[in-house]
Amino acid sequence: MSSTLTSITVPLGQDASEDGLAALLTRSDSPEVGLSWIRRGSGLLGFGEVARFEATGPDRFMLAEQWWRSLTLGSAVTDPLALPGTGPVAFGSFAFSKTSAFASRLVVPELIIGLRDGLLWGTLLSLGEQPTEQELHDAVQLFAPALLSGARAAAPEATAAVVADVKPGSLSEEAWMRAVALGVERIRSGEVEKIVLARDVVAELPAPVSAPEVLRRLACRYRECWTYRVDDFVGATPEMLIQVMGRTAQARVLAGTLDRRDAAEKRDGEDELAFAERVLAGSAKQRHEHQIAIDSLVTALEPFSDATDAHEEPFILELPNVWHLASDVKAELLDAEGHLPSSLALVNALHPTAAVCGTPTLPAGVIIRELEALDRGPYAGPVGWLDAAGNGEWGIALRGGLLEESRARLFAGCGVVEGSVPEVELAETWAKFRPMLEALNITA
Numbered sequence: 260m261s262s263t264l265t266s267i268t269v270p271l272g273q274d275a276s277e278d279g280l281a282a283l284l285t286r287s288d289s290p291e292v293g294l295s296w297i298r299r300g301s302g303l304l305g306f307g308e309v310a311r312f313e314a315t316g317p318d319r320f321m322l323a324e325q326w327w328r329s330l331t332l333g334s335a336v337t338d339p340l341a342l343p344g345t346g347p348v349a350f351g352s353f354a355f356s357k358t359s360a361f362a363s364r365l366v367v368p369e370l371i372i373g374l375r376d377g378l379l380w381g382t383l384l385s386l387g388e389q390p391t392e393q394e395l396h397d398a399v400q401l402f403a404p405a406l407l408s409g410a411r412a413a414a415p416e417a418t419a420a421v422v423a424d425v426k427p428g429s430l431s432e433e434a435w436m437r438a439v440a441l442g443v444e445r446i447r448s449g450e451v452e453k454i455v456l457a458r459d460v461v462a463e464l465p466a467p468v469s470a471p472e473v474l475r476r477l478a479c480r481y482r483e484c485w486t487y488r489v490d491d492f493v494g495a496t497p498e499m500l501i502q503v504m505g506r507t508a509q510a511r512v513l514a515g516t517l518d519r520r521d522a523a524e525k526r527d528g529e530d531e532l533a534f535a536e537r538v539l540a541g542s543a544k545q546r547h548e549h550q551i552a553i554d555s556l557v558t559a560l561e562p563f564s565d566a567t568d569a570h571e572e573p574f575i576l577e578l579p580n581v582w583h584l585a586s587d588v589k590a591e592l593l594d595a596e597g598h599l600p601s602s603l604a605l606v607n608a609l610h611p612t613a614a615v616c617g618t619p620t621l622p623a624g625v626i627i628r629e630l631e632a633l634d635r636g637p638y639a640g641p642v643g644w645l646d647a648a649g650n651g652e653w654g655i656a657l658r659g660g661l662l663e664e665s666r667a668r669l670f671a672g673c674g675v676v677e678g679s680v681p682e683v684e685l686a687e688t689w690a691k692f693r694p695m696l697e698a699l700n701i702t703a
């Protein structure tokens with residue numbers, strides 16, 4: 260068998276339904292979807308696997324980029340659509356830290372189902388003979404039969420909440436709050452301006468977790484987020500590290516969080532959005548934290564772009580669990596030696612941002628390692644996909660967890676600045692665990 264990558268992409272009709280790809284996620288009569296990227300019903304699903312690359316260490320992004328380039332360079336591709344995300348695509352998940360034991364990875368599925376602007380397509384990949392249109396239809400029949408029969412999964416049902424033991428992971432709540440207090444001291448001493456401290460919890464469930472079920476709940480409830488799955492790592496992130504479509508790059512920067520659960524009593528009749536705006540956009544601390552995050556992104560994008568445009572005023576991003584202060588940043592990319600930078604090259608330059616590490620980056624990273632006592636694994640690392648032309652979408656892997664049989668390890672963190680209060684930050688981590696706890700059907 261040759262090891263040339265081959266693929267065929269075929270349009271599969273239109274889908275204007277609200278759930279879109281999310282409706283394909285819970286069919287138990289087909290093999291499980293191992294790779295997913297969905298927002299507002301659109302995106303990419305990946306089934307099966309034809310190739311995989313894994314790496315650890317500081318060069319993980321560049322090594323993955325080289326591997327993908329050499330795999331796609333000599334590939335035989337039939338792609339009448341030639342759109343971002345059609346043709347060969349790799350899904351990826353990268354460790355937050357260069358010292359992590361977690362293997363950063365790119366996974367090339369056997370079958371991809373894509374949906375954008377109502378257009379559905381399928382791509383079948385192989386490392387041998389170029390697949391035919393008939394083989395693609397056979398693969399759709401095997402992996403996503405609901406697409407052909409129209410028998411989509413019904414909306415997720417409200418099932419009885421499961422009783423689960425949710426235990427602290429690396430640090431107890433008290434130890435983590437002490438770490439936050441120590442972080443505030445390091446900020447006051449002038450070593451850094453901001454650090455992001457994370458923690459993990461482990462949920463033991465009475466039965467093995469169904470990843471497609473978790474994904475489906477996340478995709479339907481957190482429509483504004485990007486619902487991801489790469490192997491055992493799943494979640495729904497509201498933060499876009501970088502999206503590249505041709506010459507245009509876009510990011511969504513978040514910093515500043517307000518829990519919606521306890522807002523009702525605090526706002527005393529005030530309109531919800533007005534309350535969120537007053538507390539988040541009207542707070543000098545939150546605005547400062549947000550500006551730090553925008554500045555670090557814009558500075559990192561500068562070598563790749565001659566025009567970067569950030570919303571003048573941040574806006575309030577409303578999610579079911581929290582409000583965030585958010586800004587969208589857009590940049591027109593420049594050619595370098597006749598080529599546009601690929602989405603993965605931009606990831607290499609942008610990660611880690613102030614939203615998940617701190618400012619300045621290097622000392623913040625060192626302090627995080629000292630205080631957190633946690634290998635973050637893929638949490639807060641880049642997660643997403645890229646195609647052969649270099650287009651791609653890479654979110655920051657937040658609001659997610661690692662699933663292992665009947666156990667789920669969840670992660671959440673908070674930006675710590677000079678005025679941060681440990682108890683308030685601890686409560687914020689619980690608000691950030693909530694999407695996954697709810698998707699696992701656990702009440703917390």
Ligand SMILES: C=C(O[C@H]1C=CC=C(C(=O)O)[C@@H]1O)C(=O)O
Binds near residue numbers: 615672
């Ligand atoms: C680190 C996380 O959130 C980041 C993204 C948005 C707002 C954040 C904050 O307000 O602290 C964090 O920087 C997380 O969800 O684990």
